[in-house]
Amino acid sequence: MPLVTRDREATGERILAAAGELFAEHGYDQVTVRMIASAAGANVALVNRYFGSKANLFATVLITASTVTAAIEGDLARLPARLAEHVAHRLRTGASEPLVRMLDRAGTSPEIRAVLTARVETGLVDAISARLPGPQARERALLATVIILGAGSLRRLLGPDGLHDADPAVLQARLETAFRACLAPAAD
Amino acid sequence: MPLVTRDREATGERILAAAGELFAEHGYDQVTVRMIASAAGANVALVNRYFGSKANLFATVLITASTVTAAIEGDLARLPARLAEHVAHRLRTGASEPLVRMLDRAGTSPEIRAVLTARVETGLVDAISARLPGPQARERALLATVIILGAGSLRRLLGPDGLHDADPAVLQARLETAFRACLAPAAD
DNA sequence: CACCAGAGTAAACAAGCGTATACTTGAAAA
DNA sequence: TTTTCAAGTATACGCTTGTTTACTCTGGTG
Numbered sequence: 001m002p003l004v005t006r007d008r009e010a011t012g013e014r015i016l017a018a019a020g021e022l023f024a025e026h027g028y029d030q031v032t033v034r035m036i037a038s039a040a041g042a043n044v045a046l047v048n049r050y051f052g053s054k055a056n057l058f059a060t061v062l063i064t065a066s067t068v069t070a071a072i073e074g075d076l077a078r079l080p081a082r083l084a085e086h087v088a089h090r091l092r093t094g095a096s097e098p099l100v101r102m103l104d105r106a107g108t109s110p111e112i113r114a115v116l117t118a119r120v121e122t123g124l125v126d127a128i129s130a131r132l133p134g135p136q137a138r139e140r141a142l143l144a145t146v147i148i149l150g151a152g153s154l155r156r157l158l159g160p161d162g163l164h165d166a167d168p169a170v171l172q173a174r175l176e177t178a179f180r181a182c183l184a185p186a187a188d
Numbered sequence: 189m190p191l192v193t194r195d196r197e198a199t200g201e202r203i204l205a206a207a208g209e210l211f212a213e214h215g216y217d218q219v220t221v222r223m224i225a226s227a228a229g230a231n232v233a234l235v236n237r238y239f240g241s242k243a244n245l246f247a248t249v250l251i252t253a254s255t256v257t258a259a260i261e262g263d264l265a266r267l268p269a270r271l272a273e274h275v276a277h278r279l280r281t282g283a284s285e286p287l288v289r290m291l292d293r294a295g296t297s298p299e300i301r302a303v304l305t306a307r308v309e310t311g312l313v314d315a316i317s318a319r320l321p322g323p324q325a326r327e328r329a330l331l332a333t334v335i336i337l338g339a340g341s342l343r344r345l346l347g348p349d350g351l352h353d354a355d356p357a358v359l360q361a362r363l364e365t366a367f368r369a370c371l372a373p374a375a376d
Numbered sequence: 377c378a379c380c381a382g383a384g385t386a387a388a389c390a391a392g393c394g395t396a397t398a399c400t401t402g403a404a405a406a
Numbered sequence: 407t408t409t410t411c412a413a414g415t416a417t418a419c420g421c422t423t424g425t426t427t428a429c430t431c432t433g434g435t436g
Contacts, residue, residue, distance in 0.1 A: 006401085006402065006403075006412085006413050006414070007413085008412080008413060008414095011413080011414085029217050032392080032393065032394080033393085033394065033395085034392095034393085034394095042414080043413095043414055043415055043416085044394095044395090044415090044416095045395085045396080045397090045414080045415075045416085045417095046413085046414070046415090047394095047395095048394075048395055048396080049396095049413095049414095053394080053395080054394065054395090113345070116345065117345055117346060117347070117350070120342075120345055120346070121346070121350075136355070136358050136362075138353060138354055139354045139355060139358045139359050139362065140362065142342065142351070142354055142359065143359065143362050143363065143366060145338075145342055146335055146338035146339050146341075146342050147334055147335060147338055147366075148338070149337075149338040149341040149342055149345075150333075150334035150335055150336070150337040150338020150339070150341065151334050151338070152341070153334075153337040153338065153340070153341055154308075154330065154333055154334050154337055157301070157304060157305055157308055157337075158305060158308070158309070159301075159305070162305070162309075163330070165326065166326055166327045166330055167324070167327060170324050170327045171327050171330065171331065174324075174327065174328065174331050174369065174370055175331065177369040177370075178331060178335075178366045178369045178370050180369070181362065181365040181366045181368070181369045182362055182365075182366050194382085194383045194384070194431090194432060194433070195383080196382080196383060196384095199383080199384085220422080220423065220424080221423085221424060221425085222422095222423085222424095230384080231383095231384055231385055231386085232385090232386095232424090232425090233384080233385075233386085233425085233426075233427090234383085234384070234385090235424095235425095236424075236425055236426080237383095237384095237426095241424080241425080242424065242425090
């Protein structure tokens with residue numbers, strides 16, 4: 001039995017998986033192809049060989065990276081509740097929401113920004129907006145997106161201990177109210 | 189009249205000012221000391237000579253960099269309105285809120301994160317929290333901070349044209365409702 | 377005028393990055 | 407067994423980064 005399996009597809013998968021975790025955890029800029037290769041147990045050169053470039057690998061990773069999607073779909077009446085739960089859970093546990101994490105950790109390379117922007121537009125704003133009946137759907141979706149993104153920023157900023165003295169239940173309840181305020185068909 | 193004034197203090201000021209603008213615009217990681225020096229019309233070596241290190245320069249910049257402060261202070265009843273106006277204005281025009289910009293553009297260097305965390309804690313969360321009477325003040329302040337940060341992320345992500353089809357008045361009105369939901373003494 | 381502390385400069389340093397190249401190895405085909 | 411070709415490897419290239427060192431220049435002072 002060979003120490004390393006000579007299997008291009010499997011190796012590619014390992015690289016993709018490792019890249020996904022690392023990008024979500026540390027952001028595009030802070031992750032090096034050497035880190036990815038090391039985590040995947042593959043050689044540095046294979047990353048570029050199989051995915052062309054680091055940026056291209058990032059784009060590939062991004063295609064299949066989101067967990068909010070589940071919260072957006074489902075019963076419309078409970079949409080604010082589900083979003084609140086999702087965000088509160090993320091604030092509390094730091095659970096991985098790869099898309100959001102990559103977003104506010106990404107650098108400012110135009111190439112990377114473009115793929116991220118497209119992803120937020122379709123994966124968050126458009127996805128939420130499409131679910132909302134009534135006028136001002138886009139505005140309402142944008143504000144919900146603001147909260148989703150903001151929670152990511154705050155959590156990343158304050159870290160695991162930054163929220164320890166805040167009551168999770170309170171946060172979630174108030175988040176739901178806030179989401180409701182953003183998403184309601186009529187303002188006020 | 190000499191082409192360059194040999195004035196340590198003035199040069200230091202120019203470097204500080206240039207660093208402030210560049211950090212706010214492009215984030216810590218994307219700004220190089222050479223960019224700062226060039227923008228300030230100074231030599232590369234002076235940046236490190238006068239401020240010790242890039243990280244230290246960043247910390248120095250951060251001390252005097254915030255414009256939300258004004259919105260936080262003043263009549264408590266109108267606090268949600270002022271915050272909503274501030275955030276809406278920022279969404280619409282991309283107006284500079286240096287602290288927020290640097291936040292979600294900063295890299296993940298522990299050193300940089302620490303100084304940013306401290307700044308958000310004192311400049312946003314604590315500042316807002318201190319103004320709120322009643323229970324759950326910290327939770328309420330945290331959620332308001334979420335919106336403030338999230339708006340920065342969204343604006344940066346979508347760019348100047350990303351919001352062109354959203355009605356600014358609608359955004360502001362809904363933001364105010366959302367802030368009210370977050371900040372209200374009692375949930376629901 | 378001569379001097380000199382110190383502002384400003386040029387150049388190089390070591391380290392790290394993404395990427396490319398030339399090589400080695402192993403397993404399947406002949 | 408021998409051949410062969412792609413998977414995997416080792417290594418180095420070219421570049422950029424933050425930082426430091428040794429130097430030049432200048433304006434105020436005696």
